[in-house]
Amino acid sequence: MGVVAGRLSELGCVLPTAPLPLGAYLPVLESGELVFTSGMLPMIDGRVMFTGIVGGSGHDVTEGAEAARLCAMNAVAALAAHLGGLDGLDRVEQIVQVSGHVLSAPGFCDQPQVLNGASEWLFQVFGETGRHTRMALGAFALPRNATVELALVARLRRC
Numbered sequence: 001m002g003v004v005a006g007r008l009s010e011l012g013c014v015l016p017t018a019p020l021p022l023g024a025y026l027p028v029l030e031s032g033e034l035v036f037t038s039g040m041l042p043m044i045d046g047r048v049m050f051t052g053i054v055g056g057s058g059h060d061v062t063e064g065a066e067a068a069r070l071c072a073m074n075a076v077a078a079l080a081a082h083l084g085g086l087d088g089l090d091r092v093e094q095i096v097q098v099s100g101h102v103l104s105a106p107g108f109c110d111q112p113q114v115l116n117g118a119s120e121w122l123f124q125v126f127g128e129t130g131r132h133t134r135m136a137l138g139a140f141a142l143p144r145n146a147t148v149e150l151a152l153v154a155r156l157r158r159c
Contacts, residue, residue: 055108065117
């Protein structure tokens with residue numbers, strides 16, 4: 001068992017099945033030593049698990065963070081599928097950047113706290129390799145009314 005797979009096991013975390021694209025794009029693209037994921041929604045088995053806004057009368061920051069965590073899990077599941085399975089995740093040398101959009105109520109300004117759900121989980125799973133730069137933006141609409149959409153960039157070790 002690889003290091004990352006072992007950490008997932010220790011956390012009691014089972015990755016969802018890598019999501020299929022919702023349109024005419026690739027879920028993961030490798031370019032040189034970098035690998036990019038497309039935007040991932042908080043989905044399990046093709047179903048969006050968190051919909052609607054964060055803030056106002058919608059989800060609170062904690063629920064938004066859970067949605068962001070699930071988005072990160074889907075991004076890592078897509079990476080694992082691209083890299084040939086869980087053990088392929090040990091090729092990740094660094095999570096370079098996470099970009100997230102939060103479906104936000106007017107006046108909601110805590111997008112960084114919502115995205116912490118993804119960032120903290122990535123650190124738990126990848127250790128120092130999971131530390132990354134990040135962009136957390138508010139959005140007035142996201143695909144399928146998802147609460148969060150997230151994409152990441154990782155740098156790979158060459159075999």
